Amino acid sequence: MxxxxxxxxxxxxxxxxxxxSAAFVVASATTNATVTVASQALPGCDEWCGDVRIPYPFGMREGCYLNNETFLLQCLSPAGSPNSLMPVLGPNIITNISIITGEIKLLNRVxxxxxxxxxxxxxxxxxxxxxxxxxxxxxxxxxxxxxxxxxxxxxxxxxxxxxxxxxxxxxxxxxxxxxxxxxxxxxxxxxxxxxxxxxxxxxxxxxxxxxxxxxxxxxxxxxxxxxxxxxxxxKYIRNFPEKIVPVVLDWAISNDTCVTAKNKTNCVCGKNSTKVDLLDDPSRYRCQCLDGFEGNPYLPDGCQDIDECKDDNLNDCRFECVNTIGSYTCNCPEDFKGDGKRQGDGCTRNSKSFVQIIVGVTVGFTVLVIGSAWLYLGYKKWKFLKLKEKFFEKNGGLMLQQHLSQWQASTDHMVRIFTKEDLDKATNKYDDSAVVGKGGFGTVYKGVLDDGSVVAIKKSKLVDQSQTDQFINEVIVLSQINHRNVVKLLGCCLETEVPLLVYEFISNGTLYEYVHDKTNDRNSLSWEARLRIAAETAGVISYLHSSASTPIIHRDIKTTNILLDHNYTAKVSDFGASKLVPMDQTQLSTMVQGTLGYLDPEYLLTSELTEKSDVYSFGIVLLELITGKKAVSFEGPEAERNLAMYVMCAMKENRLEEVVEKGMATKANIEQIKEAAKLATTCLRIKGEERPSMKEVATDLEGLRGLNEANEKLESKGETMVGIWVQSDGALESTSKQFSASGSTNIVDDSMKVHILPLIHNGR
Incomplete structure (x- = not known):
């Protein structure tokens, strides 16, 4: 043989x-939600043996499984592991059971x-x-x-x-x-x-x-x-180390289950489920949840409805999702029509312009007999308009329209919506010669409109949804502001892949460049110019906090966001992170956002945004103007890395003159610089409630400017100044003091809050 x-x-x-035999639990992301929806066992029955879930029709004691022995499991402690429990079917340990696939995984001998x-x-x-x-x-x-x-x-x-x-x-x-x-x-x-x-x-x-x-x-x-x-x-040739290996088995329910089952009501599939016969064995079947339902189809209560609207991965709606029993529907916003689905027709506007497009396309097909050229041009125009409409929706145009219609009804400052063609022409299709600035946010171009107006066009890089929200926020905030020291927003364009903002053109760059960029050819700003810029900036922030129709917290005050025009007048910009404050609130709970070195420590710890957060950031800007140093720098000695700590330490040690930018301080202005530094340190107090308001800061800076102008006139005429002293309790006390031409008389009294209003007399 x-x-x-x-x-x-x-x-x-x-x-x-x-x-x-038994069933294998499919441990995947697609079934986790289903497995954890509700209990998988009969009421009053144990659902777990160790780490293995035991779903009905399986059970571990009388009344908890479907019929006499087929689905009865034992929960035992295996040899060598007395403190652990594992389900056992015959001599085999079960590791997983699945009612979804009708499979069981157990361990078998080699x-x-x-x-x-x-x-x-x-x-x-x-x-x-x-x-x-x-x-x-x-x-x-x-x-x-x-x-x-x-x-x-x-x-x-x-x-x-x-x-x-x-x-x-x-x-x-x-x-x-x-x-x-x-x-x-x-x-x-x-x-x-x-x-x-x-x-x-x-x-x-x-x-x-x-x-x-x-x-x-x-x-x-x-x-x-x-x-x-x-x-x-x-290496298994020399020795195969495993004594037991995993095996997968298929299980199902016999068609005679209803004959032998002790509980007749549980011998068929539950509610919202269906019976599925096995192709290779018609004598047996499994139960399966209907589409749109989840749970254990073998339980009497069966499967429960899935709320597809709670998970974006389960529905295809672009705007509003409405759950229905076993399914869902998609709705479009008011004045829109379509199936509302991302992968379907979506939602299109029921506007006059859209009707004109449809009419145009219809006319194009009507004149098809005249020539294919006309049809081709009509199709190209329709496709271009659809693309612009797509960009308009993606860039938040719907939300922007809603907000602008609400805000601009009560203001004369109307934001213009530019077309893509307007800005292409203004920048010569964004030629490199029109670039005036680049950064992490994108590129700024200089453009000239048809009416001769010179504008700055801010073109962001490709943005995600959060940056689109920031862009819309900036448009909404700037549409509420009408102030000579704020960069004026002229309009925006939403018809391009990334949204564009159009501002008035500010010719002299940023304050940061004049204070910190030592490599350019710009002249260093004098103390008088710096004090004026600080006062103008403080006035803007005070206006935002106190005088705007809706109070505004800028949230990103820094030297790179302060521009200078041809007269070196301050222009505050970049309102992408700003927040509108409802009239009945003094603080907002929000995700911490800002720039390292300028960030309010109290805001950083509590996430409670208040107007005093802008006060802290302005205090850092004021110290930059005084010292010429950056808010945070890792280039110099460790003691100078944090500007706020560095200056406050110098003031405590009475050596402020050492940290003032070289060549800026004179005998005539050193006292004024010191007072400005003291004001800055009050803005940097840890507790926001101890900081002055921006209105007080702006008034103090204007007072310092007025003193400076008065001293200049007194130096030339030897005249007298009268000051009005406003005490901390609000009472007014008037006094007059004689000043020498050097202005050396100390008029500051630390025990009271002083606002100085200089009046020049002509000798009478």
Missing amino acids: GRPTETLIRLTAVKIIVIL AQACHPPDTATDVFPDMVVGIPNYTISHTKNKFVVIGCDTFAIVSGNVVDGQSFQSGCLALCDNIGTVKDGACSGSGCCQLDLPSGLDSMVFEVASLTNHTNVSSFNPCGYAFVTERDSFNFSS
């Missing part, structure tokens, strides 16, 4: 019969044959495990044989009564010829399994008792295992 047959007769192999036999090795000859109504998954498992002188004979039964028989042979004469990952006969052999296999017997043995390979392959192995969990390695 041949040598293999003789060896098979003499074989001392392991026989293993495996009949598999058969082995060694020569000479190793009495210390666990071998289970003639081991039989019998579990009815379960089949071995032919799609998730494979039969594997490992060895260099090993074969296995496989046989089994299929649910339709047919038998199955096959074999697998693994050979090699040199371990060097065995390759990792390859299981095609050299050191490893594998077989696919037939559909509907409910039992399997396999015998593993050696052809020559490992005579020629015993030095590197003492044992051969055979087992059924999950496809995805096994990857062959050449």
Whole structure:
């Protein structure tokens, strides 16, 4: 009969019969929401055994499973792990159960044959495990044989009564010829399994008792295992370390379940579910939730409706989603029409312009007989307008229109909506010669409109939704402001891929460049110019806080956001981070946003935004004007890295003159600089309630400016100044003092809040 047959007769192999069952929990992102919707067990029944969920129809005690023995599990402590619990079906430990796929994963023994036999090795000859109504998954498992002188004979039964028989042979004469990952006969052999296999017997043995390979392959192995969990390695030839491997089984419910079930009401699928017959075994079926429902279809209450509107991944709505039983619908905003879906027709405006487009397209088709050229041009125009409409919606045009219609009804400052063609022409299609500034936000171009107006056009880089919201915020805030020291917003364009803002053109750059950029050719600003710029900036912020129709917190005051025009007049810009403050609120809870070095520490800790946050940022700007140093710098000594700490330390040690920018202080203005520094430190107090308001700061700076102008006149005429002293309790006290031409008389009294209003007398 041949040598293999003789060896098979003499074989001392392991026989293993495996009949598999239970259910495998699919641990993926797509089913997590379903698994955690509600309890998967019958009311009053245990749902967990250790870390494994036990869903109905499975159960662990009487009244908790579907019928007598098929779905009854035991919850035991495995040997060696007395403090842990695992579900057991027959002799096998279950690791996962799934009611979605009708699968179960359990652990099964590995058969082995060694020569000479190793009495210390666990071998289970003639081991039989019998579990009815379960089949071995032919799609998730494979039969594997490992060895260099090993074969296995496989046989089994299929649910339709047919038998199955096959074999697998693994050979090699040199371990060097065995390759990792390859299981095609050299050191490893594998077989696919037939559909509907409910039992399997396999015998593993050696052809020559490992005579020629015993030095590197003492044992051969055979087992059924999950496809995805096994990857062959050449080191398994010497020793396969696993004693048990995972196996996936299919389970289902017999059509006679209703006949044998003790609880007749639970023998069919629950509400909002359907019965699905198995193609390979019509005598059995599974239950499945209907589309739009989730849960356990085997429970009496069945599956529950999924609210697709709560998860953007479950619905395709662009605007409003309305949940319905088993599904959802999409609605368009008022004055829009369409199916409202992102992947469908979306929503289009019911506007006069849209009607004109449709009429234009209709006319184009009507005159098709006149010439294909006319049709082509009409189509190109329609496509261009649709693209602009798409950009308009993406750039927040709908939200912007809503806000502007609300705000501009009560103001004369109308924001103009520019077309794409207007700005293309103004910048010569954004030629490089029109660039006047670049940064992390994008590029600023200089443009000339048809009426001769010179404008600055801010073109952002590609933006995400959060930056689009910031852009719209800047338009809304600036539309509320009408102040000579604020960069005037002329309009915007929403018809391009990224939104564009159009401002009045400010010719002299930023305050940062004049204070910190030592490499340019600009003249350094005098103290008088710096004091005036500080007073103008403070006046703007005071206006935003106190005089705007709706109070505004700028939230990003810094020298790069203060521009200078041809007269070196301050112009505050960049309102992208600003917040409108409702009249009945003094603070806003918001995500912390600002620039390192200028950020209010109290705001950073509490996330409570108040007007005093702008006061702190302005205090840093005032110190920059006094010292010429940056708010935060890592270039110099460690003591000078934080400007606020550096200046306050110098003032405590009475050496302020050391930190004042070189060449700026004179005998005539040093006292004025010191008073400005004191004012800055009050703005930088840790507690916001201890800081002055911007109205007080602006008044104090104007007072310092007035004193400076008066002193200049007194120096030339030797005249007298009269001051009005306003005490902290609000009472007014008038006094007059004589001043020398040097202005050396000290008029500041630390015990009271002083506002000086200089009056020049002509000797009378």
